[in-house]
Every structure is written in C-alpha cells, then in structure tokens.
Amino acid sequence: MIKAPPLVPASPRLEAALDRMRRLHPVVIDLSLGRIERLLAALGHPERRLPPTVHVAGTNGKGSTVAFLRAFAEAAGHRVHVYTSPHLVRFNERIRLAGSLIGDDDLADILEEVEQANGGEPITFFEVTTAAALLAFARVPADLLILEVGLGGRLDATNVIDAPVVSLLTRISLDHTQFLGPTLVEIAGEKAGIVKQGRPAIAGPQAEGLVEQVFIDRAAALAAPLSLHGRDWSVAPTATGFRFHDATRTLDLPPPGLMGAHQVHNAGLAIAATAHLPFPIGEDAIRHGLDSVEWPARLQRLTRGSLPDMLPAGWDLFLDGGHNDSAGEVLAAQLARWAADGRPLDLVFGMLGSKRPLDFLHPLAPHVRRLRAVSIPGEPNSVTADDAAGFARAAGIDASAAEDVDRAVAELAALGRGGPAARLLICGSLYLAGTVLARNG
Structure with a gap:
C-alpha cells in the first residue's frame, strides 16, 4: 500500500x-x-x-x-x-x-x-x-x-x-x-x-x-x-x-x-x-x-478517508495522475485485467486544458460503465466539467458533469448502490490527484 x-x-x-x-x-x-x-x-x-x-x-x-x-x-x-x-x-x-x-x-x-x-x-x-x-x-x-x-x-x-x-x-x-x-x-x-x-x-x-x-x-x-x-x-x-x-x-x-x-x-x-x-x-x-517502494497517485488504492467512506460496502477506490496517451494505454491494460472478474468500473475524470483528453480517454472507454467529469479546483487552465464530459462522450463513455469530486463520487455511488461491488477510479491529472489527496485527508 x-x-x-x-x-x-x-x-x-x-x-x-x-x-x-x-x-x-x-x-x-x-x-x-x-x-x-x-x-x-x-x-x-x-x-x-x-x-x-x-x-x-x-x-x-x-x-x-x-x-x-x-x-x-x-x-x-x-x-x-x-x-x-x-x-x-x-x-x-x-x-x-x-x-x-x-x-x-x-x-x-x-x-x-x-x-x-x-x-x-x-x-x-x-x-x-x-x-x-x-x-x-x-x-x-x-x-x-x-x-x-x-x-x-x-x-x-x-x-x-x-x-x-x-x-x-x-x-x-x-x-x-x-x-x-x-x-x-x-x-x-x-x-x-x-x-x-x-x-x-x-x-x-x-x-x-x-x-x-x-x-x-x-x-x-x-x-x-x-x-x-x-x-x-x-x-x-x-x-x-x-x-x-x-x-x-x-x-x-x-x-x-x-x-x-x-x-x-x-x-x-x-x-x-x-x-x-x-x-x-x-x-x-x-x-x-x-x-x-512508495509513489502516490499511481494507481494508488485509497482505503481510508472521506471519499472511500462514501462508497457502498465492497467497492474499491483508486487514484491515478496519468494524463496523456501512453498513460491511457497503460491504464487501459490494467482495466482490462480488472474486468476479468466482472466488476463494473466507474471514473471521475478531470484534466488540464494543455492536454489531449481524447487520446487519454479512448483506450479506457471499452472498460468504463459511467463517468463523472469535474474541473480541477484552483487550476485556471483546467478543462471545465462540461467540456470534460463532452470529451468523454466523444470517446464513447456515458458521461455527465459534476460539481466537484465529492459530488461525483456520491453520484456514482448512488447509481451503483444495490448492484455488484464496483471499482471507482479518479484520474486524468496529477493536479487533480493532489487535490483529492488533500481533500481525502
């Protein structure tokens, strides 16, 4: 861990x-x-x-x-x-x-x-x-x-x-x-x-x-x-x-x-x-x-804090700061391995405007059930939540915008409650990862 x-x-x-x-x-x-x-x-x-x-x-x-x-x-x-x-x-x-x-x-x-x-x-x-x-x-x-x-x-x-x-x-x-x-x-x-x-x-x-x-x-x-x-x-x-x-x-x-x-x-x-x-x-x-070895925000599993506490029993929460095409490819490889056990995967996604969201999201799309997009707090160069959701939909993902990470996690948890235990991955930016770690405590 x-x-x-x-x-x-x-x-x-x-x-x-x-x-x-x-x-x-x-x-x-x-x-x-x-x-x-x-x-x-x-x-x-x-x-x-x-x-x-x-x-x-x-x-x-x-x-x-x-x-x-x-x-x-x-x-x-x-x-x-x-x-x-x-x-x-x-x-x-x-x-x-x-x-x-x-x-x-x-x-x-x-x-x-x-x-x-x-x-x-x-x-x-x-x-x-x-x-x-x-x-x-x-x-x-x-x-x-x-x-x-x-x-x-x-x-x-x-x-x-x-x-x-x-x-x-x-x-x-x-x-x-x-x-x-x-x-x-x-x-x-x-x-x-x-x-x-x-x-x-x-x-x-x-x-x-x-x-x-x-x-x-x-x-x-x-x-x-x-x-x-x-x-x-x-x-x-x-x-x-x-x-x-x-x-x-x-x-x-x-x-x-x-x-x-x-x-x-x-x-x-x-x-x-x-x-x-x-x-x-x-x-x-x-x-x-x-x-x-320790290196935060690289497929890091979060097991304690306010965000994991929002999830239904049996769900897992992960955090990754990857933000380009190669990061999307290696994440997709891990998502494919996860998919072997049949558990659904949801994403919370945010990215800086200097990046290429579609290049990152396309490899992930086949493995994602639904996505909530957020803007990155305190980052004027962040893609807006609405635009980030638009990029996700263009990549073939069921997506909509959320007010912030807390609301995104809560919405995905509510939609998945009563179904099979899922995985939730917060991804798209090291800057977003930093705010998540700070917020989660």
Missing part, C-alpha cells in the same frame, strides 16, 4: 516565500538555462558540489523509476537525495534530503537565501526552486542524488549537471507539444539533451524505433555508452513476478509494489541503473526495494 503524503499546511513564512518566488517571472514555463546558470553562479555553483547524480528524463514513468531507484539504494543502506515535480499536497515533497522531506523552516531559509542571491532578476518559479534544491543537496551529505527533469530535458533547469553517473530515458510520448515539438522524434531530441559527453545512458522501452534512433545518434555524437532495452537489457513478466536480464546478471524477482504491468519496465530501468552507481546494489536490496 502506498502512503499518501501527510496533509500538513506549510508555515506562513514558507507560503510567503513560495508566493514571492511565483511572482519573479510572468511566464510559468519559459525553457532556458541562462537564468538558472546566472543564479547558480551567484550561489557559488552548488551544482558542482553534488553527490553522484542520476538524471532522469522522459514522458511517462519518470517518477516511478525514481521511486524504485531510491527504494533500492535505501534498502542497501545508503542516504539518497531526491528531486521530483510536481508535488501533490505539499511543495516539500519535491525535495527529499538524505531520506526525509525538507522541513518548512529549512526550506524557507534556503528559499530566502536564493531569493537574495537572485537580486530580483526575472526567473521562473521552477528555476528558482530548482536552484534552492541544488543548494540544499550540496550542503547535506548523501551517497546519491536522483534528479528528475521537470519538462523536456535539453533546456530544463535541472540540466546543469555536467557529469551524471548515468542518465535515464523513460518512455517518450506526446505531451507538452507546445514546448517540445509536435512529433515523438522532436520530443525525444529534447529529452535526450540530458545525455552528456562520455557519460553512460540507459533507455527504457519505446513505442517507436525512431525514438531509439534519436537516442543512439545523440549518444554516438557524445561518445556516451548507451544501453537500450531489448538490445542490452530486458524485462519480462513471469508467473511469480518478472525477470530482469543484462550482460552480467539474470534476476528472477517478485512483482513490483506499484500496480500496473508497466511498472515492470520502470523497475527494470531502475535495476539497469544500479550497475552504474558508485556502490553495489545486491539482489536482496532490489527485492526489498520492490516490496517497499
């Missing part, structure tokens, strides 16, 4: 600091390295004093791959820094220092220090908070830093690392096309920008060979050793879990602790990465990490 992050309000001082950071640049997403390079220089270049670093880019599976690798390293007794985004409930979730989330006071201190060094110059929220995270990582001893790209790769604020111990490339799909380009090849080129001169890189399974060719060409141009899924390493399901194989080992392992067949690929990519770490990760640590 994945544990939801605790609902702890940030201190007023931290909230004020984060609010000031948001006002430093009028454009939320403005991909560039110049601003953060200037700020890091003013801070004394903390990016040059980091622990050995694994850099992770891709469209789908970045967070889960990070979670697996962290679990393996910690199971082997090592201190691990982790940087991820976005957060679900508290901003502190983005910065994990040697195993623990950064505290409010420490985060406020370091944000104020970075703010002073920035001197009021324009810089995006992600850039200034990434600089704060790198400063914290440079000051707290650890054995490993796992650094997740925010958006893209080549011009992402995290791409100030010159010599990662290994760069990881997860599955590429169509997302953020307005910033990264309209084709998989263009998006893959942006993601491959994290591969560095002479440093090893590992790529997970890809939907198209053209994406792999982008990685091969980038690695060759930089004399970077590249390990490709299907050529240099592989994973395959077995009756008792899955098998990982590369040139040096074959491991028969239990199923990953995160739900979904796609998590075997994310776990496999993390296992492949362990060969490049500055310390050994044995099979026992991998097994323990597979069991103990």
Whole structure:
C-alpha cells in the first residue's frame, strides 16, 4: 500500500516565500538555462558540489523509476537525495534530503537565501526552486542524488549537471507539444539533451524505433555508452513476478509494489541503473526495494478517508495522475485485467486544458460503465466539467458533469448502490490527484 503524503499546511513564512518566488517571472514555463546558470553562479555553483547524480528524463514513468531507484539504494543502506515535480499536497515533497522531506523552516531559509542571491532578476518559479534544491543537496551529505527533469530535458533547469553517473530515458510520448515539438522524434531530441559527453545512458522501452534512433545518434555524437532495452537489457513478466536480464546478471524477482504491468519496465530501468552507481546494489536490496517502494497517485488504492467512506460496502477506490496517451494505454491494460472478474468500473475524470483528453480517454472507454467529469479546483487552465464530459462522450463513455469530486463520487455511488461491488477510479491529472489527496485527508 502506498502512503499518501501527510496533509500538513506549510508555515506562513514558507507560503510567503513560495508566493514571492511565483511572482519573479510572468511566464510559468519559459525553457532556458541562462537564468538558472546566472543564479547558480551567484550561489557559488552548488551544482558542482553534488553527490553522484542520476538524471532522469522522459514522458511517462519518470517518477516511478525514481521511486524504485531510491527504494533500492535505501534498502542497501545508503542516504539518497531526491528531486521530483510536481508535488501533490505539499511543495516539500519535491525535495527529499538524505531520506526525509525538507522541513518548512529549512526550506524557507534556503528559499530566502536564493531569493537574495537572485537580486530580483526575472526567473521562473521552477528555476528558482530548482536552484534552492541544488543548494540544499550540496550542503547535506548523501551517497546519491536522483534528479528528475521537470519538462523536456535539453533546456530544463535541472540540466546543469555536467557529469551524471548515468542518465535515464523513460518512455517518450506526446505531451507538452507546445514546448517540445509536435512529433515523438522532436520530443525525444529534447529529452535526450540530458545525455552528456562520455557519460553512460540507459533507455527504457519505446513505442517507436525512431525514438531509439534519436537516442543512439545523440549518444554516438557524445561518445556516451548507451544501453537500450531489448538490445542490452530486458524485462519480462513471469508467473511469480518478472525477470530482469543484462550482460552480467539474470534476476528472477517478485512483482513490483506499484500496480500496473508497466511498472515492470520502470523497475527494470531502475535495476539497469544500479550497475552504474558508485556502490553495489545486491539482489536482496532490489527485492526489498520492490516490496517497499512508495509513489502516490499511481494507481494508488485509497482505503481510508472521506471519499472511500462514501462508497457502498465492497467497492474499491483508486487514484491515478496519468494524463496523456501512453498513460491511457497503460491504464487501459490494467482495466482490462480488472474486468476479468466482472466488476463494473466507474471514473471521475478531470484534466488540464494543455492536454489531449481524447487520446487519454479512448483506450479506457471499452472498460468504463459511467463517468463523472469535474474541473480541477484552483487550476485556471483546467478543462471545465462540461467540456470534460463532452470529451468523454466523444470517446464513447456515458458521461455527465459534476460539481466537484465529492459530488461525483456520491453520484456514482448512488447509481451503483444495490448492484455488484464496483471499482471507482479518479484520474486524468496529477493536479487533480493532489487535490483529492488533500481533500481525502
């Protein structure tokens, strides 16, 4: 069971600091390295004093791959820094220092220090908070830093690392096309920008060979050793879990602790990465990490709180933050497995306007009994509930709008009461998932 992050309000001082950071640049997403390079220089270049670093880019599976690798390293007794985004409930979730989330006071201190060094110059929220995270990582001893790209790769604020111990490339799909380009090849080129001169890189399974060719060409141009899924390493399901194989080992392992067949690929990519770490990760640590891994809002089952309490006896409630075509495909695969026991499935769905709702919903449609659409609270770029319901109907799903998540869950529960025990999945956005976790307590 994945544990939801605790609902702890940030201190007023931290909230004020984060609010000031948001006002430093009028454009939320403005991909560039110049601003953060200037700020890091003013801070004394903390990016040059980091622990050995694994850099992770891709469209789908970045967070889960990070979670697996962290679990393996910690199971082997090592201190691990982790940087991820976005957060679900508290901003502190983005910065994990040697195993623990950064505290409010420490985060406020370091944000104020970075703010002073920035001197009021324009810089995006992600850039200034990434600089704060790198400063914290440079000051707290650890054995490993796992650094997740925010958006893209080549011009992402995290791409100030010159010599990662290994760069990881997860599955590429169509997302953020307005910033990264309209084709998989263009998006893959942006993601491959994290591969560095002479440093090893590992790529997970890809939907198209053209994406792999982008990685091969980038690695060759930089004399970077590249390990490709299907050529240099592989994973395959077995009756008792899955098998990982590369040139040096074959491991028969239990199923990953995160739900979904796609998590075997994310776990496999993390296992492949362990060969490049500055310390050994044995099979026992991998097994323990597979069991103990935690990553909220990825097919997370919610068993306690106000939302599960609304459901009839025997119903199950799940939460997933996937929001693009590939996420829809892997969710659909899980829904097909669920459908084998004959239990109906209902959805609560909300999505940001920058996404492609039909690409996400089409694979799910054959498995869904009915859907209630909601807008995402506090997100001006949310698709309206009425429009989201329209997209669902266009995908072939019986759908209507609901006022909010509570009303959506209550309506679906009322319609299903007296019938067979059903499953209910809330999906479509990490931002929606965050509000659900906060609301559910």
